[in-house]
Amino acid sequence: MTRFAGSSVIITGAASGIGRETALRFAREGALVTVADRDEAGARGTVDAITGDGGTARASVTDVAERTEVRAMVEGAVAAYGRLDVLHNNAYWAPLNRAVADTSEEEWSRTIAVTLTGVFLGCKFAIPHMVAGGGGAIVNTASTAALAATPAFAAYAAAKGGVVALTRSVAFDYGRRGIRCNAVAPGLVRTPATEPVFRDPERMRFLTEKLLVGRAGEPGDIAAAVLFLASAEAGFMTGQTMVVDGGRLIA
Numbered sequence: 001m002t003r004f005a006g007s008s009v010i011i012t013g014a015a016s017g018i019g020r021e022t023a024l025r026f027a028r029e030g031a032l033v034t035v036a037d038r039d040e041a042g043a044r045g046t047v048d049a050i051t052g053d054g055g056t057a058r059a060s061v062t063d064v065a066e067r068t069e070v071r072a073m074v075e076g077a078v079a080a081y082g083r084l085d086v087l088h089n090n091a092y093w094a095p096l097n098r099a100v101a102d103t104s105e106e107e108w109s110r111t112i113a114v115t116l117t118g119v120f121l122g123c124k125f126a127i128p129h130m131v132a133g134g135g136g137a138i139v140n141t142a143s144t145a146a147l148a149a150t151p152a153f154a155a156y157a158a159a160k161g162g163v164v165a166l167t168r169s170v171a172f173d174y175g176r177r178g179i180r181c182n183a184v185a186p187g188l189v190r191t192p193a194t195e196p197v198f199r200d201p202e203r204m205r206f207l208t209e210k211l212l213v214g215r216a217g218e219p220g221d222i223a224a225a226v227l228f229l230a231s232a233e234a235g236f237m238t239g240q241t242m243v244v245d246g247g248r249l250i251a
Contacts, residue, residue: 004030007086009230010033032080038061064114065113074087092156093111123181139229140163141226142163147164181238212248217244217246
């Protein structure tokens with residue numbers, strides 16, 4: 001498939017997990033990919049995997065909580081590829097096993113800075129370039145934690161709830177200027193970042209008893225949804241949050 005042939009795409013948090021798989025799939029469909037992550041070695045590993053498969057990619061070492069770095073990430077992609085068509089805001093950070101009273105102010109601030117403000121900054125700097133190029137698609141990674149309670153994950157749930165609301169706001173304000181903005185809300189997905197969850201028996205009991213498909217998610221399950229939302233096939237969708245959770249929220 002070549003749904004994204006010649007399209008310039010940025011994926012944040014693309015050094016591993018969902019971000020890496022999404023970057024690989026965009027490249028296989030012809031995209032010119034900017035792999036953004038704080039982890040320089042991981043980002044370059046994703047780039048090497050893409051170029052080794054015949055695709056086109058470049059690395060951008062970016063802390064999405066830092067305004068100047070996000071601006072440089074976007075401007076670097078435009079300079080390299082001449083335009084920006086798709087932004088996938090995927091990077092996050094959050095402490096696990098922290099109810100509100102157990103969450104330090106530093107943990108709260110860092111979670112909001114990366115997981116919510118990072119999405120805001122990506123949109124802020126990407127949208128003018130997308131509008132100048134005739135339009136674009138933004139896909140934000142939210143979470144089922146934004147839509148239903150999960151044990152002791154307060155800062156993450158709050159930040160992802162903000163991502164859902166921000167997604168709607170961007171869609172409303174920029175739809176008539178050619179920008180579609182949607183979110184994907186993963187459930188339990190096995191990635192390097194979620195390995196501590198899989199090692200937590202109590203949390204796993206809570207999460208897996210409602211998995212109607214009988215398994216946890218894989219990065220490819222989420223990547224497929226991201227590519228759909230970014231594609232012309234979803235051209236009549238904006239401001240929506242697509243839940244990809246193995247049935248957990250309906251159980």
